[in-house]
Amino acid sequence: MQANENFRDTIGTLDDEGKRKWVFPKKPSGTLYKYRKWVSYFLLVFLFAAPFIKVNGNQFLLFDVLERKFNIFGFPFWPQDFYLFVISMIIGVVFITLFTVAFGRIFCGWICPQTIFMEMVFRRIEYAIEGDRGKQIRLEKMPWNKEKITKRGLKWSIFFIISFLIANVFLAYFIGGDELLKFIAEGPFENVSTLISLLIFTGVFYFIFAWFREQVCIIACPYGRLQGVLLDNKSIVVAYDHKRGEAEHGRKLFRKGEDRKEKGYGDCIDCFQCVNVCPTGIDIRNGTQLECVNCTACIDECDSIMEKVDLPKGLIRFASEDEIVKKEKFKFTPRLKGYAAVLFILMGVLTGMLFLRNDVQANVLRLPGQLYDTTQNDLISNVYTYKIINKTSIDIDSVQFKLLSHTGSIALVGHQDLSIPAQGLSKGTLFIEINPSALEGEKERVKIGIYSNNELIETTTTTFLGPRSYN
Numbered sequence: 001m002q003a004n005e006n007f008r009d010t011i012g013t014l015d016d017e018g019k020r021k022w023v024f025p026k027k028p029s030g031t032l033y034k035y036r037k038w039v040s041y042f043l044l045v046f047l048f049a050a051p052f053i054k055v056n057g058n059q060f061l062l063f064d065v066l067e068r069k070f071n072i073f074g075f076p077f078w079p080q081d082f083y084l085f086v087i088s089m090i091i092g093v094v095f096i097t098l099f100t101v102a103f104g105r106i107f108c109g110w111i112c113p114q115t116i117f118m119e120m121v122f123r124r125i126e127y128a129i130e131g132d133r134g135k136q137i138r139l140e141k142m143p144w145n146k147e148k149i150t151k152r153g154l155k156w157s158i159f160f161i162i163s164f165l166i167a168n169v170f171l172a173y174f175i176g177g178d179e180l181l182k183f184i185a186e187g188p189f190e191n192v193s194t195l196i197s198l199l200i201f202t203g204v205f206y207f208i209f210a211w212f213r214e215q216v217c218i219i220a221c222p223y224g225r226l227q228g229v230l231l232d233n234k235s236i237v238v239a240y241d242h243k244r245g246e247a248e249h250g251r252k253l254f255r256k257g258e259d260r261k262e263k264g265y266g267d268c269i270d271c272f273q274c275v276n277v278c279p280t281g282i283d284i285r286n287g288t289q290l291e292c293v294n295c296t297a298c299i300d301e302c303d304s305i306m307e308k309v310d311l312p313k314g315l316i317r318f319a320s321e322d323e324i325v326k327k328e329k330f331k332f333t334p335r336l337k338g339y340a341a342v343l344f345i346l347m348g349v350l351t352g353m354l355f356l357r358n359d360v361q362a363n364v365l366r367l368p369g370q371l372y373d374t375t376q377n378d379l380i381s382n383v384y385t386y387k388i389i390n391k392t393s394i395d396i397d398s399v400q401f402k403l404l405s406h407t408g409s410i411a412l413v414g415h416q417d418l419s420i421p422a423q424g425l426s427k428g429t430l431f432i433e434i435n436p437s438a439l440e441g442e443k444e445r446v447k448i449g450i451y452s453n454n455e456l457i458e459t460t461t462t463t464f465l466g467p468r469s470y471n
Contacts, residue, residue, distance in 0.1 A: 011218050012281040012291050022140065023214055023281040025123070026133040026273070030300025039110055040120040047113065051172035051180070057393025057422070063173055069423070075354070076391050076423060080361055084353055091346045096223075098339040100230045102330075103318075104237035104288075108223065109295035114208075114216050117166070119279060119295065122159060122209045129155045133276060159210045160202070167201035214280045217293050224290045231288065233321040234333055238294045240274075240285045240316050241324050254309050267311050274298035274316060284316060360396065360420075360458040361389045362450050364430070372465045379408070379433040380466045387427040388450065388458075390420040398453045401430060405447035406464075408434035432464060439466040 015021045053060040055074025062071035070077040070085060077085050099107060108115055129151050130136045142148050171194075172180040188195045208216060217224060231237065245251065248264035253271075260267070268285065275283045277298060280291040284298045302316040322328040364386045373381045390396050399418040401410040412418060413429040420426045432446065443465055450458040 012283075012289075013215060013218060021281070023279065024133050024136045024140070025279045025281075025297070026277040026301070027127050028277050028295075028297040028300060030297075030304060032296040032300050036110055036296065037120060040116045043111065043113075043116055044120070048169050051169060051177035059176055059178075061173060062176060064176065065174065078361075078389055078391060080389065081357065081391075084350065084357065087346060087350050087353070091343065091350060094339060094343045094346060097230060098336065098343055100223075100226070101232070101235060101339060102336055104231060104235050104294050105224065105227060105292065106294040108217060108221075108293035109238075112217075112293075114221070115279075115293055115295065118209060118213060121162065123279070125158055125162075126155060129158075156210060160206055163205040163209065164198070164202045166205050167198050170201055170205075171198060214291075218280060218291050224293075227288070227290055232335075233325075234328075234331065236318050236320050236330055237288055238284065238292060238296060238299060238316065239288070239319045239321065239324060240268075241314070241319065242285070242287075243324055245285065245315050267306070267315050269305065269309060271305055273301045273305055277301040288321075358458055359390075359392045360450065361391065362448075362458045362460045363387045364448055364460055364462040366463055366465070367429075372467070375433060378436065380436055380439065380464075381431050381433045382464050384430050384432060384462060385427065386430055387425060388420050389425045390422060393422050395422050396420040396452045396457070399426070400451045400454075402449045402451060403432065403434070403446060404449045404459065405445070406434050406438045408432060408438065410448070434464060434466075436466065439464075442466055442468045 013021050013023060050061045051059060058074050058076050059071050060074050062069060064070065068079045072085070072088060096107060126136065130139050139148055139151065168180060175194075183191045183194050212220075245266040245268035247261075247266035250266060251268040251270040252260065252263075252265040254269035274285065275281075277300075278284065279295060279297065280293060282289050282291045284292065296318075299316050299318075303313040306313045306315055320328075320330060323330070364384050367383045367385060370383050373383075375381050386401075388399070397417075397419045399420060401412070403410060409432075411431045411433070413431070415428060418426060418428075432448075434446070443463060445461050446464045447459060447461050449456050450460070
């Protein structure tokens with residue numbers, strides 16, 4: 001491994017003067033790249049389809065901040081369920097932490113949408129239009145002639161169209177797939193504000209994938225910065241076997257028929273193909289770096305070279321530092337056990353809360369500043385506001401309120417036949433009247449049942465005020 005670690009003082013996409021150094025990675029190929037393509041295609045299909053998939057009438061994934069509606073895997077979450085959403089996010093963070101401690105930044109290379117779009121969509125378009133690494137470098141140095149203008153213009157036009165499609169899908173996650181299709185059917189001039197939002201998002205995505213590119217992973221993404229805290233010598237990462245690659249006298253260019261081991265040279269033939277294929281422009285032989293997204297392109301490329309020079313594969317592979325130096329295999333360390341225990345407990349809590357969560361939620365609150373009244377029938381009356389939320393995808397009809405804890409009656413104001421729309425709410429005013437003889441104090445908790453077609457769907461409690469003389 002390189003003893004001089006000056007490379008850690010800067011990033012691979014900046015030159016000595018601090019200017020942007022464009023990365024032109026070689027087109028990857030190999031077994032792992034083939035697997036990564038299939039994973040990426042599956043995730044791309046999922047990403048584009050999720051806003052239009054429905055489970056029990058609910059959009060599969062929805063993050064409607066303005067209407068405060070969230071659907072996670074088809075389960076609707078309302079503002080009253082925010083604690084469930086928070087626990088879900090904490091579980092996600094703990095899971096990613098556990099996964100990173102065990103397997104490094106493999107999430108970035110295989111699952112992250114930024115990497116998938118960049119490497120499997122936009123770069124593949126570049127390869128198709130501009131050619132591989134060598135041709136792209138020559139095109140970059142070429143003056144703005146007909147060939148360069150044609151290729152760059154075509155590439156940038158396609159980039160803009162794809163960015164616009166991504167912006168549409170991105171918007172569908174926030175306003176709903178049905179709403180997006182409705183806007184499309186109505187036409188852009190009927191929804192100018194939506195069109196402006198789409199163009200803004202399109203510009204953001206175009207900027208990221210046409211210009212900012214790998215800088216997102218290196219500079220903007222905080223996850224890469226966490227590697228210094230989360231990774232240790234036992235973490236499985238994309239690693240260069242410096243013990244084998246450097247040996248006693250370091251690297252040396254390959255010469256046919258030469259006995260490298262006898263002369264003390266390592267298996268690394270210093271061909272720089274692992275550097276050329278890297279999408280973030282680093283030299284993996286320098287060791288673990290924050291710029292590495294564990295995309296495995298260098299593994300495939302190095303294995304290909306080793307096969308050509310008749311040396312064993314695996315010079316660059318998934319391995320931990322302890323495996324390379326001490327030949328220790330992966331172990332489930334106490335640190336991993338701790339993260340796993342926390343994750344297991346949180347998942348248990350979330351599962352229990354989901355089972356206890358009601359599809360209907362009711363709140364009945366006394367009208368502020370109001371005391372009790374006495375009716376003509378000498379009954380004690382309190383006035384309340386109510387709010388009932390229907391979290392299901394079907395309407396709830398024939399809703400009635402009944403007192404469960406006391407003898408008395410409930411009368412709704414202005415509603416003869418109360419119903420609650422699917423994924424909606426109903427609110428209004430009601431009166432509770434109770435016979436004084438049924439009261440034991442001046443302030444009591446009363447239990448109310450909410451029924452639909454004479455079936456109990458929810459219960460709630462509230463405070464009832466009465467006169468002191470009836471204690």
